[in-house]
Amino acid sequence: MSCVARVPVQPMATNAPRTIVAGATGFTGALAAHLLWRHPDFELVAITGRSEVGRELRDVYPRYRVPLSFQELDVESLDGIDAAVVAYPHAAAAPTVAALRERGIRVVDLSADFRLSSLASYERWYGEHPRPELMHEAVYGLTELHRERIAGAALVANPGCYPTASLLALAPLARAGLIADVVIDAKQGISGAGRVFDETTHLSMAGENIVPYKVAGHRHTPEIEEQLNALASPSCAEADAPAPELKVQFQAHLVPLDQGEMASCYVTTTRPVVTEELRVIYLEAYHDEPFVELLLDGPPGVLEVRETNYCRVFAAADEHTGKVIAFGAIDNLWKGTSSQAVQNLNLMFGYPETRGLL
Amino acid sequence: MSCVARVPVQPMATNAPRTIVAGATGFTGALAAHLLWRHPDFELVAITGRSEVGRELRDVYPRYRVPLSFQELDVESLDGIDAAVVAYPHAAAAPTVAALRERGIRVVDLSADFRLSSLASYERWYGEHPRPELMHEAVYGLTELHRERIAGAALVANPGCYPTASLLALAPLARAGLIADVVIDAKQGISGAGRVFDETTHLSMAGENIVPYKVAGHRHTPEIEEQLNALASPSCAEADAPAPELKVQFQAHLVPLDQGEMASCYVTTTRPVVTEELRVIYLEAYHDEPFVELLLDGPPGVLEVRETNYCRVFAAADEHTGKVIAFGAIDNLWKGTSSQAVQNLNLMFGYPETRGLL
Amino acid sequence: MSCVARVPVQPMATNAPRTIVAGATGFTGALAAHLLWRHPDFELVAITGRSEVGRELRDVYPRYRVPLSFQELDVESLDGIDAAVVAYPHAAAAPTVAALRERGIRVVDLSADFRLSSLASYERWYGEHPRPELMHEAVYGLTELHRERIAGAALVANPGCYPTASLLALAPLARAGLIADVVIDAKQGISGAGRVFDETTHLSMAGENIVPYKVAGHRHTPEIEEQLNALASPSCAEADAPAPELKVQFQAHLVPLDQGEMASCYVTTTRPVVTEELRVIYLEAYHDEPFVELLLDGPPGVLEVRETNYCRVFAAADEHTGKVIAFGAIDNLWKGTSSQAVQNLNLMFGYPETRGLL
């Protein structure tokens, strides 16, 4: 113990679902643990992470005052656990998710393993799938798009952070059948690189830099494409869809801040659109969303949503080019990952969607 | 209105004290409003600020989702108000504080006007005092030092941010009579310069810089000195003390981050001290404090307390020089100012000290 | 005088052109003065700037150790001046440029006033032109595109920073007739906002932020369009062209660093292109350029060109979408503005293009 501090009491309802976070050593798992620890309706009972076994989370991440010690995950010995957040890399996640599901534990998986409905697409972008039989059980966890199905789900595939920002910016256009072509240029803070220690994250290299990465081949591309195509033709959303018609040009960049992500989307529309029509479309989509803030006068900055579950959206038509520009701003670790996982857990267990997140 | 968003409901108890923030256009007043808006036991009923009359706080500070509009302050028309946070510059604050007190409103004043008990000292460092007759009524609001008196106070002089970090680092030594001489070197993020737009705050000038300021003459000096001398000789703490014996060498620096403050204190002791004795002294002082985290293995970083009311403290004896080094790390806007104001309001109104702050 | 320092001797050839910088109080004018002061073949004889008259440049910008004092510009009294860099806002620049030209002084104008060849386009984006009669005299100063004409020019319209990065990324494609449609998403450090003191540049607001600005209407758009269209159909490059066929979707963002700019360009091509063909096209364009570094393995970061006149370029074909992605990375204050001005001055006065810039 390196710090003498009064342990903050975990506020906890009786009969609160007993929850674990598997893989809480990384940025997103640790944040999920932090959010669940202070959540009034979930009991965080264990965190796992092989590389830090025995250390308390609050020693590894001093900002997250969670006085639990990391354990090794032993699914067989888990007893009386109701829910799990799995924060493993893709391919590593699926077997653990399967084991947890076999014990009846409801899972929010932060990996990419169950985000795509098309196995062919998964195999093309990620390689062999360890548990393809579970793919159809999973619900894609972009809350605003699939709220009802998430509420009844036992396995939620939490979206990637880029798809979250991009899809919230684009969904109203996609639903209206307005997207003929789209370029998404995304910028993200260094926390998006994770707890990785190399040239990418060293302040002396990353600090006064702007760096594009994964040119022509970011794995969030098929996830965005599948959702946009499903929105455009809702009937095939749940089937193993045919080759998607819309192809998305997606490009990611690292910029020198910690948390924050901006998706700038440039849409060639299927027919001419003016800003007034956009306003109607977006208002209809988002006026009653608790975590989408629709801007009317100008684009958002990511600082406005830092350490929140909000996504700020703005869209405008460019009279000069005829294109539509739409922006989605989120905190990549929060709405982009961990707080959206809690938003989904709230729905899965019948709590108000905003519980523990305001 | 530039943003369509569901107004978050202000959680509010019945009979919650009705509260205003005067001067909520600056960083600290705006944060106080944000904290009070989301506080379960205070009702924020109005915010004032001449330069932004008519705009909503959430438009001026998008991070603070407070849907109240700025008004001009008209003390005469205030009715049924129980408490006020005053966030004015020194000298401007005192008359407003006096007017509020005349209407029976309990006040936490963020300015320097009532922090010093010695009028002579105030006049030397700040000039003429607009309302010296109120000085004796005020209680110095460093919660951990004056908890009992704050609980009964009608006027609390909230400490400067530098004194907060410095005094929490040094109080146990001062109380033990161990400080013969002290140098305090403090570093602070750019938010400490406030909502001021000049070379000091422009990212291109401040961003890759380290800048000392107010060399040999920072006005937080007498505040620290008065408190340290009072701790060393408790009997004269409340009287208009004689010229303080201990003089503090205090130096402030701006470093390129937003929120965060570190006070590094170098103490020549009155007698030899070893680290083990320090540990006993500091544990006794802080083991039961809800917002002081005493580190045992090494010094804190300010990121560990960002956007919290915590102060992290570490002290060690240097065998080589015989001096004691003590560090206090806070968020200058939170524990350094606005969340400590709420901590004090909690005490003044009989709520648990941590309410709304965890 | 606030600093005692040995004045660095200005290295100077005999018969060096006598040069002034008009408007050296802003970031780009100050940097131009700094570069000319240390240039072996130009003599910097005066700097002007009304707001700082009497102060030395090295006091206003301590990094630029130029011991000249700001004067008011009095064109009539200028005697024996060979060259001027004008760093005024658009519309304000043209009359001064005209007056300087009347005295036979060769000018590099950093403003937008003479960048467009189409008066109609200027009027649509900027309003009335103060000196349209000079437009045909001016040569567009993107050195790599117009080297020969710059060498013989008396008035060079230095490009905008965004057009510099964008056009160097796109010129080889434009010349090959490959651009059917293009989206340019540009990111720039805060120095791009200039010596402006407001929310845009305050470290507390800009520091952990990503902010799009001037949505659907940035004035660098017509400049990029005109040059791309000219490259695609060289014959009309010098005429007052008809409405350009290619329309550019351009969007700018501020990200939290000081100097650096990245143009990410997404090109729908007129016919299928593979990466190997791109390599041939770009190598042909840039293999012998002293200040263009063509990357082959992956995209550049802006830190790689910080405080240099280099532009780093990378292009790749995306097999998935069929689009071409091209990146141009520069220092917005250097190659984006002031060092390119010096590069042009070198050409205009017959010096090697790299003089004073390596």
Next chain:
Amino acid sequence: MSCVARVPVQPMATNAPRTIVAGATGFTGALAAHLLWRHPDFELVAITGRSEVGRELRDVYPRYRVPLSFQELDVESLDGIDAAVVAYPHAAAAPTVAALRERGIRVVDLSADFRLSSLASYERWYGEHPRPELMHEAVYGLTELHRERIAGAALVANPGCYPTASLLALAPLARAGLIADVVIDAKQGISGAGRVFDETTHLSMAGENIVPYKVAGHRHTPEIEEQLNALASPSCAEADAPAPELKVQFQAHLVPLDQGEMASCYVTTTRPVVTEELRVIYLEAYHDEPFVELLLDGPPGVLEVRETNYCRVFAAADEHTGKVIAFGAIDNLWKGTSSQAVQNLNLMFGYPETRGLL
């Protein structure tokens, strides 16, 4: 080769000393190579670094456009080499330095191995010395203090960055016998942690942080003490001095920028001093120094010396406490290490001290 670029020609005098940098993979060695490559009077013929053998320096450090490939160091095979910069960790450096010296190569050693004249002191702070017999040959390379001896030296021990900033701030006081006690609080950018990849340097942990490190035990302490004591009593400067009388309280902090270092020094004087006397003392010391800029009106910021060999100094007396406060601001990688190494090489080979550094 990842980049097609015209290799900038190394400007080189005939008979330029043939130079190598051993250990050019780290930040300071790489910068030394960069500075020597562009130096008009030294020929950089080789760079070594085991971890990057075969890669070009400009690929590892794209900002440093040095087209030499890393080799393994093989001292035996070195032929016709006149000078070497050794950038190894302490203890590892000494044997290499010895081998180079045996071949008659003049060495600037960036490590701590030859900075102390007292073997006892070295052993207490660093452990066993690998080549104590060479200690007396070495000259301490703080140029401004030991210019004459450096000019005749074959082995120069380049100072630590903290001692450089601290000693330049304090030397005039030490020489005047004015220092009775001193606290040095130093702040440095993250490049000071070197090319190390861990929590210390990850932008997400370091970026919005202020972190003290090596509390009560930084190894630059004895270096500063030895020099200050030597300045105070010049006669024993060259002897293996008795236990130094003055003990220095030194504390280092990392703050979130790349390059830059500030030493804030708090001096209890041996007798009362006023600011006017300080000015005389400091002017006498520094008025003719090419790389020390003495400020008269207020303290420096580190941005003012970024990527230069300058040190900016400011000193003031505090009337309130009677102490003297002195600041030294440098770029830790430049004057703090690598450009000072070049400054020393200039002296060792008879070139003007400023050559290649303005």
